[in-house]
Amino acid sequence: MSDTDMNVYRELQEHLDKMPVGFPATESGIELKVLKHLFTPEEAHLALKLNYMPDPLKKIYRRVKKTGISIEELEILLDEMYEKGLLNYGKSTSEKGVEEKFFANAPIVIGMFEYQLGRLTKEFIADMKQYFEEAFFEKEWNLTGIPQLRTIPIGQSVEHEQNIANYDDLRNIIENSGGPIGLAECICRKSKDILGDPCKKTDMREICFSFRSAAEMYHEKGLARLISKKEALDILEKVEEAGLVLQPGNSQRPMCICCCCGCCCEVLTNQKKFDEPSRFFATNFQAEVDSELCIGCGICVDRCNMDAITIVDDKSEIEKGRCIGCGACVPTCPQDAISLRKKEETIVPPKNTMGTYIAIMDKKAELARMEKS
Known part of the structure; x- marks a missing residue:
């Protein structure tokens, strides 16, 4: 694997860590092993062009067309990544009956990990367990x-x-x-x-x-x-x-x-x-x-x-x-x-899942401002 291919997994880790449910780094680097289980280098490069909010296929294509990929090839690759449990997916139909696909990066949890239900191996399970123990709960789940x-x-x-x-x-x-x-x-x-x-x-x-x-x-x-x-x-x-x-x-x-x-x-x-x-x-x-x-x-x-x-x-x-x-x-x-x-103080949850993600992002922004001040 080339240095460029190796570097893309670190770039992807940093990209995914900006999501509402992030993907923090560890001292051991086990998070890179997890990503290599999930993504090929080509898939990792493409995931860098996606957000946690769903984008339509045509919008994603505008970001990547300079690479020479056709929109048909892009759609096939995104569909394959969705089938592998790397992406979230949706579709809508216009008033004229035209169907449009939407794709977004899936978080590591609840998302990519759970989507591997039919693809589990002992090595992947062991690496995920190590990642959970080293970083995820202390640095991410409990952060906000x-x-x-x-x-x-x-x-x-x-x-x-x-x-x-x-x-x-x-x-x-x-x-x-x-x-x-x-x-x-x-x-x-x-x-x-x-x-x-x-x-x-x-x-x-x-x-x-x-x-x-x-x-x-x-x-x-x-x-x-x-x-x-x-x-x-x-x-x-x-x-x-x-x-x-x-x-x-x-x-x-x-x-x-x-x-x-x-x-x-x-x-x-x-x-x-x-x-x-x-x-x-x-x-x-x-x-x-x-x-x-x-x-x-x-x-x-x-x-x-x-x-x-x-x-x-x-x-x-x-x-x-x-x-x-x-x-x-x-x-x-x-x-x-x-x-x-x-309990004396009631915790009222957000109205929907997107509301939860927005609340997490707002809290992360607040914590970042406090850290800088």
């Missing part, structure tokens, strides 16, 4: 205080007298999804299966939901099947019984919902390594124990995905700095000693 995902409680964990907003009610989100619902295998659990370390919480693998255009995209790529609302709600019930953490996209109309565990999920496993990881989660609830009712059976300890519960003097104690308010511990308590309580 506006995560891509939020945590909402499982249905049985919130007492009826507590008002719960529609965006904190997963059944409401599914019922009002407004379009196709996709169901895909969990990329994290599938990765662990390939590495020979299967999930300790559940045997379910088809467990990741997508909605509307995201569902159509996953289905088009062969990564998800389309399901009814009834099947989605039935799966949700099994997810809650298994004690998994519900993490939809951090908006009032999420495009996806992850059903996560503390042994496989890259978000939970990496965040657990920090002190007081709850500060990095967008959640409106927190668990508390009634010590007079608690008998110290330890069921809640096993159910907790964040290692937030311990038994002290035969009573369960919850470490507030680790509790993310998922409610997995509540419905299985034989004494009804654990409950979820709303």
Whole structure:
């Protein structure tokens, strides 16, 4: 590989790092190995001409036509990159019936990593894991205080007298999804299966939901099947019984919902390594124990995905700095000693995914100004 080809991966890393969900560098350079798994040098050069906001094919062509590529060749290359899970894609039809394609760079998460569902190798999984551990969560995910995902409680964990907003009610989100619902295998659990370390919480693998255009995209790529609302709600019930953490996209109309565990999920496993990881989660609830009712059976300890519960003097104690308010511990308590309580300050998520990305970009700009001053 020529020096020019080697340099393009560093240029691409720096380019992708300017997106709302960035791609920060590491001391080891593992991020370059990740990019080489995903992009050929030709694809990397083209990705440098794309934005995180979708651009029409003709606009992209104006940026690259000096290279001698025809618009037909460009369209083929962009289509191939989309099929490989490197780009996001959309299309629109004009009043005259003319179809126009749009392309944008996909973020590393949620995006390129998840789109490799049908292309996983042990080497790629190992390199992604190293990248997550070295840089992504500390330097990117936790940077702005506006995560891509939020945590909402499982249905049985919130007492009826507590008002719960529609965006904190997963059944409401599914019922009002407004379009196709996709169901895909969990990329994290599938990765662990390939590495020979299967999930300790559940045997379910088809467990990741997508909605509307995201569902159509996953289905088009062969990564998800389309399901009814009834099947989605039935799966949700099994997810809650298994004690998994519900993490939809951090908006009032999420495009996806992850059903996560503390042994496989890259978000939970990496965040657990920090002190007081709850500060990095967008959640409106927190668990508390009634010590007079608690008998110290330890069921809640096993159910907790964040290692937030311990038994002290035969009573369960919850470490507030680790509790993310998922409610997995509540419905299985034989004494009804654990409950979820709303936090005093409510976090209202952005209205949609683009609103989340704009909020992240605004916060990054604010942090950059503060660093310069």
